[in-house]
Amino acid sequence: MTEVNHAKIDSEIAGKRELTGLQSIVQTQPFWVFVAIMVLGIVMTMVSDVFLTERNMFNVTRNFAFFGIMALGMTAVICTAGIDLSVGSLMGLTGIVTGLVMQAGYGIGLGFLACMGTAALVGLVNGVLIAYLRMAPFVVTLGMLAMARSIAMVLSNNKMIYAFGPDQDLFEWIGGESMMGIPNPVWVLAVLTAVFWWVYRYSTWGRWVFAIGGNKQAAKLAGIPVERVIVSVYVVCSLCAGLAAFLMVGWFGSVTNALGLTYELNVIAATVIGGANLMGGVAYALGAPIGAALMELIRNSLLLAGIDALWQQFFVGLFLILAVLLEQIRNRGRT
Amino acid sequence: MPVLSLKGITKTFGAIQALSDVDLTLERGEALGLMGDNGAGKSTLMRIVAGNFPPTAGRIFLEDQAVHFSQPADARRHGIEIVYQDLALCDNLSAAANVFLGRELKRRFGPIRYLDHQAMFDRAAELFAELKSETRPRDLVRQMSGGQRQAVAIARTRLSDPKIVLMDEPTAAISVRQVAEVLDLIRRLKETNHAVILVSHRMPDVFSVCDRVAVLRRGRKVADKPVDKTSPEEVTGLITGAIEAA
Ligand SMILES: Nc1ncnc2c1ncn2[C@@H]1O[C@H](COP(=O)(O)OP(=O)(O)OP(=O)(O)O)[C@@H](O)[C@H]1O
Ligand SMILES: [Mg+2]
Numbered sequence: 001m002t003e004v005n006h007a008k009i010d011s012e013i014a015g016k017r018e019l020t021g022l023q024s025i026v027q028t029q030p031f032w033v034f035v036a037i038m039v040l041g042i043v044m045t046m047v048s049d050v051f052l053t054e055r056n057m058f059n060v061t062r063n064f065a066f067f068g069i070m071a072l073g074m075t076a077v078i079c080t081a082g083i084d085l086s087v088g089s090l091m092g093l094t095g096i097v098t099g100l101v102m103q104a105g106y107g108i109g110l111g112f113l114a115c116m117g118t119a120a121l122v123g124l125v126n127g128v129l130i131a132y133l134r135m136a137p138f139v140v141t142l143g144m145l146a147m148a149r150s151i152a153m154v155l156s157n158n159k160m161i162y163a164f165g166p167d168q169d170l171f172e173w174i175g176g177e178s179m180m181g182i183p184n185p186v187w188v189l190a191v192l193t194a195v196f197w198w199v200y201r202y203s204t205w206g207r208w209v210f211a212i213g214g215n216k217q218a219a220k221l222a223g224i225p226v227e228r229v230i231v232s233v234y235v236v237c238s239l240c241a242g243l244a245a246f247l248m249v250g251w252f253g254s255v256t257n258a259l260g261l262t263y264e265l266n267v268i269a270a271t272v273i274g275g276a277n278l279m280g281g282v283a284y285a286l287g288a289p290i291g292a293a294l295m296e297l298i299r300n301s302l303l304l305a306g307i308d309a310l311w312q313q314f315f316v317g318l319f320l321i322l323a324v325l326l327e328q329i330r331n332r333g334r335t
Numbered sequence: 336m337p338v339l340s341l342k343g344i345t346k347t348f349g350a351i352q353a354l355s356d357v358d359l360t361l362e363r364g365e366a367l368g369l370m371g372d373n374g375a376g377k378s379t380l381m382r383i384v385a386g387n388f389p390p391t392a393g394r395i396f397l398e399d400q401a402v403h404f405s406q407p408a409d410a411r412r413h414g415i416e417i418v419y420q421d422l423a424l425c426d427n428l429s430a431a432a433n434v435f436l437g438r439e440l441k442r443r444f445g446p447i448r449y450l451d452h453q454a455m456f457d458r459a460a461e462l463f464a465e466l467k468s469e470t471r472p473r474d475l476v477r478q479m480s481g482g483q484r485q486a487v488a489i490a491r492t493r494l495s496d497p498k499i500v501l502m503d504e505p506t507a508a509i510s511v512r513q514v515a516e517v518l519d520l521i522r523r524l525k526e527t528n529h530a531v532i533l534v535s536h537r538m539p540d541v542f543s544v545c546d547r548v549a550v551l552r553r554g555r556k557v558a559d560k561p562v563d564k565t566s567p568e569e570v571t572g573l574i575t576g577a578i579e580a581a
Contacts, residue, residue, distance in 0.1 A: 202449035204439050207428075211436055214425030221387065221423045222437030223408035281427035 029275030029327065030287040037294050040301060048304045056300070058183060062251070064289070064296035065185035066244045070263070071270040071288035072189075072196050073240025076233040078271055079213045081280025082137040084237045086126065086144035087267055091245040091260025092152040094118050098246055099161035099255045108167035108174075112246060119242025120235055122148060127231030145264065152257040162254035175250020185247045189289055192240075196285035209233060213280030265313070269320040270295055277327060295319065336398055338363050338530045339384070339499055344393035346379055346554075353379040354554045357393070361499065366521055366531040368541030368562070371551035372574055377534045378420050380551070381501045384532075385417040386410030397498075408437075414498035418505050420534070422488040424476050430483070431459035431472035434490045462490040467516045481508035489517065500524055503534045518544050538567045550574055557581070 025031055044051040070087055077084045094115045102111040122144060129140045164171050174184055200206040208229050211219040220226045241260075249255040272278065273294055274287025298315050337360040346354040354376045361367055371377050383390050386404030395402050397413055404410045410417075424433045435455045442451040459472040468486035476484060485505060492500050502521075506514045514537075521544045524531050535541050541548055542562055550558040550573040558565070558573045558581040565581070572578035 204441070204450065207432065207436075207439060207450060211425045211428060211432075214427035215423070218423035218425055219436070221407050221419065223406070223411065224437050281425070 028284060028287075029273075029323070029330075030284045030290045032326075033273055033275070033287070033290050033294050033323075037290065037297055040294075040297050044297075044301050044304065050304055051300075054181075056304075058178070058181075060296055060300050061186045062183035063299075064292045065183065065189040066248050067263070067266050067270050067295065068189045068289040068292035069185070069192060069244045069247070070237075070241050070267040071274065071292050072192050072285065073237035074267050074271040075196065075274070075276050075283040075285060075288050076209055077137075077237045078268075078276040078278060079209050079280060079283035080230055080233050081213050081216075081278070082130065082230070082233065083141060083268065083278070084126065084234060085138065085141040085264050085268075086122065086148055087237065087241040088260040088263035088265075089145045089148035089152070090119060090122055090238055090241045091248070091263060092257050093122070093148040093155075094242040095245040095249045095255040095259040096152045096156045096161070096257055098249055099164065100155060102164040102167065102171065103161050105165045107165070108171050111164070111167070111171070115242050115246045116239055119238040119245075123235035123238030124231065126238070127234035130234065131227040131230035149257070149261075152259075156255075156257040158257065160254055160256045171250045172253050173250070175247040176253070185244075185251070188243070188247065193285055193289050196288070200283075200285050205229065205232070210281060210283075213282070215281075262313075266292075266295060266316060269316050269323075273319055273323040275327075278324070291323075337361055337396075338398055340396045340399075341380075341384070342394045342396070344380065344383060344390045344395075346376070346383060346388075347391050352554055354383075354390070354551075357551070357554075357556050359549060359556065359559070361530045361532065363498075363530055364525050364528045365547065366525050366533060366545045368545035368548040369532055369534045369551065370536070370541060370548060370570060370574055374553075375551040375574075376554040377551055378503055381417060381503050381532065381534060384410065384499075385415060385501060411495070411497075414495070415501065416492035416495065416497040416499070417501040418485075418488045418492060418503060420503040420507075422484055424484060424487060426477040427475065429473050429475055430463075430470050430479070430487050431455045433476055433487050434459045434462065434472075434494065436491075438494060458494075459490065462493050465493070466490060466513075466520065468513065482510055482513045485509050485513070485517075489520070497529065499530045499532070501532045501534075504536065505533070506535060506537060506540055514540065538570065541570075542567060552576060 050056055074084060074087065097118045098111045098115040101114040102108065126140055126144055129135045130137050177184055179187060208219065208224045211224060212226055212229055216226060245259060248259065270291035271288060272291070274284055274291030276283040276287060295316055298319065299312055302311060302315065303309065339361040341357060341359040344354055344357040357380060369377050369380070382388060384395065386407045386409050389403065389405070402413060425436065440451045440454045441448045456472040463470040463472065463486055466486050466489060468483060470479065470483040470486045476487060485508065489505060505517050518540060521531050521533060533541065533545060545562055547559065547561050548565060548570060549556055550570060552574065557579070560581065569578060569581060573581055
């Protein structure tokens, strides 16, 4: 009978698709970027005696922490097939707001709340325009990029803020110091990465974010509150940018309205290099710190190799394009 | 008392009149075959009953209770499950994730609720086994054959114990063996007193499992009769318009 053959063929086809845990890890982009980081690290250790010094490692990890934190938020947005171009400007805005509140003599608690509140509000505006008015994420957040920077300029009156009131020391400790030899922003990144990993794997919200990226219409028909989830990803992304700004201002010990200028490029590049697909439906929590780490490593390597810093953005752009190309080649191999 | 009755359902999309004044009833334990040419309005009618969009005019009754669905979840709450013609699956998720989409199984750990992957995999595996499909719960839908996708979409309707199951061309793109399984499923649903509407272009399917057949032509219902009072030839004539109405 043909019936037997059918069952056999079906199971053979299915059998080929069964992956072991290791195989499925090896298939992900973050894994290969991680390999690239290791290779680059080994090469740098051999050619430069400065690279592996504690001082240099400390700087590298702290620098990438800020981008990593923002990239985590960006994974959620990109997973829904969206984009948020306003994160850099939002850093400027939330940094200035934090500075102004603390300069006025309010404590760090209120400074933090003002920072995150501003971020949430901006994310909410982005999200509502995108989810409910169905505007293109690119356009909405591009507009917000201009508006948020402009508001930061107006609020700051184009002046630098470097006095942060009674909690100045604590504020600068949080952003600039370290615990157990590891910079505080790196701790924040580590904890947030673990949280995002858990949320993507174990929460319904995470599941829904991926479902929306995979097939928005199907998600809607399945009864998922698509609009609310989309609003929430923009709020989450903005909160991450606000948090990065809060830490960064503490590290610098000062803030101008130029904080975070052009960072959106690096953040999006880190997210995409970390395996997020701009078409939606694919993103990795671990990809955010890994993508950010690769970019910082490239920057640091250029620096140590004595190559002009003006080349930096060239390599950021190059790696962004290479990452997308790699993704496309792998996709072609799959189908 | 019919479990579902539609009265004067009309639907327009801008200038397109997709449905005009359609009446339809469905009894418990009955399977109704809904047939018609491409664009006749079959999917539109199913989507209205499933709560995707409201009718422009007309009313829906469930056991003589008037109902209004503003979203698919409303219809689901009233015991209506649907297999969409385009299946409505997320390619980037596993088969089990798709089966449970929007009604994920969770476990509780103190105040924290988290997805119970194992339970969803196990239940999905049971459902696929019941459908005699070789679909693996952990496989991504992206990598699946047409028949496996269909099994995922059909498995979705088996999560609850619905009163009414709507199937919009569930046997398109699947193997002979799997068609037989779907038809068996429909028979089992009937035996357990469920009501089924089967939208299909396949005459043998409709005539083998359905008790009644209704024909839509350009948005109008032109026939509605027991299968033993009609024939594939007559239904074909009704679909094409060679026979005006019956
Ligand atoms: N969302 C929509 N917007 C505009 N027009 C639509 C929409 N959905 C359906 N239509 C139109 O309504 C008519 C009926 O379509 P429907 O999908 O119900 O046909 P069908 O009988 O299911 O056909 P098929 O056998 O090809 O699936 C068609 O003319 C179609 O173009
Ligand atoms: Mg149809």
